[in-house]
Amino acid sequence: MALVEIRRLTKQFRKGDEVITPLQEVNLDIEAGDFVSLMGASGSGKSTLLNAVAGIDRPTSGEIVINGSDITKLSRGSLADWRAANIGYIFQMHNLIPVLTAYENVELPLLLLPMSAMERQKRVEIALDAVNLRDRANHYPRQLSGGQEQRVGIARAIVANPTIIVGDEPTGDLDADTTEQILELVQRLNSELGMTLLLVTHDPKVAALAPRQLRLEKGKLIEKGREVALVGGDFQERSD
Amino acid sequence: MFKFAPYVLKSLWRHRSRTMLTVSGSAVALFVFCFVGSVQRGLSRLTEDQEALRTLIVFQENRFCPTSSKLPEDYVRTAAKLPGVKDVVPIKVFTNNCRASLDVVVFNGMPPEQLRSSRNLKLLSGSWGEFDSRTDAAVVGAAVAQRRQLKVGQRFTIGEVTVSIVGIFRSSVPAEDNYIYTHLDFLQRARGQSSVGTVTQLEVHLHDSADPDQVAAAIDAQFRNGPIATSTRSKGVFQRDTLSDLAELIGFAHWLGYACVGLVLALVATTTVMAVQDRIKEHAVLQTLGLRPGRIFRLVLAESVLQSTAGGLLGIGAGLGLLAWGGFAVGAEGVTISFNPSLDLAVSGALVSAIVGVLAGILPGWQAARTEIVTALRYG
Numbered sequence: 001m002a003l004v005e006i007r008r009l010t011k012q013f014r015k016g017d018e019v020i021t022p023l024q025e026v027n028l029d030i031e032a033g034d035f036v037s038l039m040g041a042s043g044s045g046k047s048t049l050l051n052a053v054a055g056i057d058r059p060t061s062g063e064i065v066i067n068g069s070d071i072t073k074l075s076r077g078s079l080a081d082w083r084a085a086n087i088g089y090i091f092q093m094h095n096l097i098p099v100l101t102a103y104e105n106v107e108l109p110l111l112l113l114p115m116s117a118m119e120r121q122k123r124v125e126i127a128l129d130a131v132n133l134r135d136r137a138n139h140y141p142r143q144l145s146g147g148q149e150q151r152v153g154i155a156r157a158i159v160a161n162p163t164i165i166v167g168d169e170p171t172g173d174l175d176a177d178t179t180e181q182i183l184e185l186v187q188r189l190n191s192e193l194g195m196t197l198l199l200v201t202h203d204p205k206v207a208a209l210a211p212r213q214l215r216l217e218k219g220k221l222i223e224k225g226r227e228v229a230l231v232g233g234d235f236q237e238r239s240d
Numbered sequence: 241m242f243k244f245a246p247y248v249l250k251s252l253w254r255h256r257s258r259t260m261l262t263v264s265g266s267a268v269a270l271f272v273f274c275f276v277g278s279v280q281r282g283l284s285r286l287t288e289d290q291e292a293l294r295t296l297i298v299f300q301e302n303r304f305c306p307t308s309s310k311l312p313e314d315y316v317r318t319a320a321k322l323p324g325v326k327d328v329v330p331i332k333v334f335t336n337n338c339r340a341s342l343d344v345v346v347f348n349g350m351p352p353e354q355l356r357s358s359r360n361l362k363l364l365s366g367s368w369g370e371f372d373s374r375t376d377a378a379v380v381g382a383a384v385a386q387r388r389q390l391k392v393g394q395r396f397t398i399g400e401v402t403v404s405i406v407g408i409f410r411s412s413v414p415a416e417d418n419y420i421y422t423h424l425d426f427l428q429r430a431r432g433q434s435s436v437g438t439v440t441q442l443e444v445h446l447h448d449s450a451d452p453d454q455v456a457a458a459i460d461a462q463f464r465n466g467p468i469a470t471s472t473r474s475k476g477v478f479q480r481d482t483l484s485d486l487a488e489l490i491g492f493a494h495w496l497g498y499a500c501v502g503l504v505l506a507l508v509a510t511t512t513v514m515a516v517q518d519r520i521k522e523h524a525v526l527q528t529l530g531l532r533p534g535r536i537f538r539l540v541l542a543e544s545v546l547q548s549t550a551g552g553l554l555g556i557g558a559g560l561g562l563l564a565w566g567g568f569a570v571g572a573e574g575v576t577i578s579f580n581p582s583l584d585l586a587v588s589g590a591l592v593s594a595i596v597g598v599l600a601g602i603l604p605g606w607q608a609a610r611t612e613i614v615t616a617l618r619y620g
Contacts (some may be wrong), residue, residue, distance in 0.1 A: 056528050056613040077532045084530020091617070095525045099250035111243040112530045156529075 001068075002029035003196055004053060004164060009062035011048050022048045023059070024219035030164070035190040035197045037210035044216040046200045047168055053198060054166045055083045067163050084112040088157030088195075090167035094149040096141040096156075102128070102148075103137040106155045113160060127155040130193075131185060147178035154185060158195065165189065167199040171206055183209055244535075248542045255515065259547060262511040266551025267558065269500040269507075270589055274559030276497040277585050279570070282577040283483070283490050286415055292476035296456050298442035299478065301469040306333035306574040310438040311468055319442055322458050324450025329354045332427040333440040333574045336398045340486055344571030345384060345398050347420045349427025358445065359411065359421075366392040366407025375426050378403035381417035382410045383567035383578055396420075401430045418569040418576040440574075443475070482575045490577075501592055504548060508600035512544040516604040523608045524616030533609035540608045544601025545594055552593020556586055 011023040022045030030036055040046040051057035052064060055071050064071050066086060074082055083089075088109075096105045106127050110120045128134045131151035141149055150170065157165050170186065171179040187209055189195045199210065207213050215222040252259045286292065298319065300309035313330055320328045332349035352372050355361075364382060371377045380390050385408045390396055394405050403422055411417055428435045446455055456472040463470045473481065480487060516523070523536055531539075560581035568579040 051614050054528070056617075077534065080527060080530050080532040082530075083528065087528075087530075089528050091525070095521070095617070097247070097522060097525070099254045100247060104246065108247075108526075109529045 003032040003034075003067060004028070004030035004198075005063070005065040006049075006053070007063040007065075009049070009052065009064065010060050011045065011052065011057075012060045021219050023052075023216075026062070026216075026219070026221050028214070028221055030196065030198065032196055033190070033194050034212055035187075035210045036199070036212045036214060037207035038198065038200045038214045038216065039202065039204070039207045040216035042202070045219060046216045049216065049221075050166050050168055050198060050200045053164070054087050054089055055079050056089075081112075084109060085160070086163040088160065088162035088165040090150075090153055090157045090165065090170040092169040092172040094141070094146070094153045094173070096149055096152055098141050101138050101140055102133060102144065102152045102155075105141070105152055106159050109156060109160045123159055123161075124155075127159040128152075130158065130189075131155045145178075146174055147181060150174060150178070150182055151185065154182070154189075158189060158193075162195075164196045164198060167197070169201055170199065171201070171203065179206070244539055244542075248539060248546065251515070251519075252543055252546060255518075258511055258514070262507055262547045263551040263554065265507045266504045266548050266593065267555035269504045270552040270555030270593055271559040272555075273497050273500045273592065274556055274563070274581075274585060274589055275579065276493050276500070277588065278559075278563055278579040278581065279490050279577060280494055280497075281582060281585060282415065282569075282579055283487060285413070286483070286575070286577060287476045287480040287487075289413070289476060291413075292479065293474050294446055294452060295475040296444040296446065296452060296459070296472050297475050297478040298444060298459055298463075298470045298472045299440075301460075301471045303471075304482070304573055305338035306335055306440045307338065309440045310435070311440070311442060311470065312466075313437050313439050315442060315463065315466075315468075315470075316439075318462060319444060319459055322455065322462065324446050324455045324458075325444055326447050326450075327354075327358070327445040329358050329443040329445070330424060330439040331441050331443055332424055332435065332438075334399075334401055334427055334430070335571075335574045337571075338573050340570060340572040342568065342570050343387065344418070344569070344574075344576060345388075345420065346418065346571060346574050346576060347378070347398070347401060347403075347422055347427055349422045349424040351424050355421055358443065359416065360413070361409040361411050361416070361421075364408045364410055366405070368407070370406040374404060374406060375423055376402070376404050377406040378420050378422045379407035379409050380405050381419050382408055383414075383417035383569055384420060386565075386567035387569075401427070414578040414580045415569070415576050417567070418571065418578055444472070479575050482573045483577065486570060486572055486577070501596055504551070504593065504596045505600050508544055508548045508597060509603065511547060512540060512601055512604040513607070515543060516540060516608045519608075520611060520616045523611045524613045527611065527613050528617070536611070537605040537609040540605035541598060541601035544604070545597030548593045548597030548600060549590065552590060552596075556589040556593075559589075560586055 006026060006028040009023055009026040012019055012021045038046045052059050059072060071082060103124055106124045107120055110123060128137055131154050133151050136148060171182050190197050201207050300311055303309040316328045316330050319325060329350060334347040336345045371379055390405055392405055396403055396405055446452060452474050459472045460470050526536060563579050563581040569576045
């Protein structure tokens with residue numbers, strides 16, 4: 001059984017009189033330890049898929065089973081609890097809480113989990129060490145560079161040791177040098193720590209780093225030039 | 241929830257000017273609320289006190305200002321013989337101002353032994369011995385002493401009355417802290433010989449079994465055909481009637497108290513709504529990290545309650561401090577209402593500010609909790 005199982009996932013929404021369907025009967029399996037990149041044109045639905053996997057957007061129909069739980073059936077509150085325990089989200093714009101220090105930002109997800117203050121401190125220090133920012137622990141976001149802010153964002157995403165880390169254009173707001181550093185860090189999360197990653201990007205160079213590369217086109221998921229389709233309960237690659 | 245206290249406090253501190261202004265507004269409103277509350281409580285104490293309901297005041301019929309009521313002093317003996325009457329105290333009242341005033345000075349002349357038996361006065365300085373031995377001696381209520389900066393050993397003059405201050409007292413009845421007690425015969429002679437043999441009013445203390453209304457009717461019936469007809473009411477009713485004009489104003493002023501509460505509600509709600517609208521994206525991020533909508537709601541509520549309560553406590557503290565320090569009172573026709581600080585006023589003020597904080601936070605908290613995460617992350 002795959003860590004993430006997406007079955008016949010459809011998302012529709014209305015824009016005026018028009019019904020838009022960014023995701024149509026999408027199927028996808030992601031195994032534990034996979035590093036998957038997801039590309040697509042603007043409006044192709046890649047962020048919609050990522051947000052559905054992260055449990056912050058509800059699909060119109062279909063199932064998303066992660067680690068045995070169908071998250072489409074969870075209530076709003078239960079889904080929040082589930083996110084706290086299972087999802088590490090790396091935002092494009094870092095989205096750190098401006099009034100909290102780097103340390104407090106990283107600690108935030110742990111405040112929702114049952115653990116002692118000492119255990120929290122240990123985990124935050126490990127996460128800040130992993131992104132090489134221990135010496136900036138007491139700095140506020142405004143005192144950090146864009147790259148440092150994103151590293152704090154990554155530390156916040158990994159600190160609770162989530163089931164899966166999702167990233168929405170995590171290098172989209174960074175310069176070339178900083179992008180390199182962040183990508184190196186993201187690769188290490190997968191290769192050294194064995195974390196499962198799903199990254200959305202529009203940058204082919206970023207996507208190329210992932211061993212598994214997917215594209216969303218016209219609501220369909222394409223892998224290696226073929227649609228990822230489910231036939232009789234098994235995955236098959238269907239020629240375009 | 242306390243794990244998020246740093247976040248709540250830092251969020252308030254982030255917009256400190258806005259927070260301070262809200263806290264100040266709340267403080268001013270609760271300050272006024274305290275003042276209005278203390279006046280109302282002062283009036284209630286005068287009119288609803290059980291002791292005041294079981295003590296009768298005999299006044300000259302159809303007279304209002306103390307200077308116009310002149311009862312023969314020998315009415316004391318007649319009244320004392322009526323059934324149900326335990327004791328009758330003759331009182332001569334002199335006041336510097338019969339109209340409503342914030343600085344009314346009221347002299348009550350009473351026989352010294354009856355003064356001590358009928359009033360629960362505790363001397364803060366001076367001595368009763370000196371009061372007994374000097375005919376022009378006066379003991380001064382703590383509130384008047386504070387307001388007029390009076391001390392033991394000083395002489396004090398109002399109009400034609402000059403007394404030597406031999407004691408400062410505090411009474412178990414706060415309104416009495418605004419009185420000056422002298423010997424009855426001194427006050428009767430202080431303004432010439434015309435008042436000798438007359439008193440302003442009689443204070444009638446009843447036995448526990450006596451019916452106040454029946455005794456009052458009996459007293460008035462007794463004197464109906466005498467040289468001066470009387471009007472007898474319980475002390476509470478007498479004080480309420482005497483202060484009826486003021487009571488109307490005070491009754492109206494309680495709307496001012498409600499207006500203050502409404503003001504705080506609007507102020508804190510506005511600030512909290514602004515704070516929530518500023519942080520739509522931040523609340524979406526918090527939800528993405530796993531905060532339940534209910535927790536977001538409580539965080540917003542905590543901000544609102546903190547601002548309202550902090551301001552409230554400041555206002556209550558300042559209000560009660562000023563009330564304690566100022567010895568304020570309003571009086572008319574020789575009866576005064578004292579503005580006193582009290583624990584129940586502090587508690588009710590704190591509760592009001594906390595409840596207002598909760599009410600002010602409900603709508604913005606609900607708004608924050610209902611944030612659509614994806615939309616807020618994209619457009620927030």
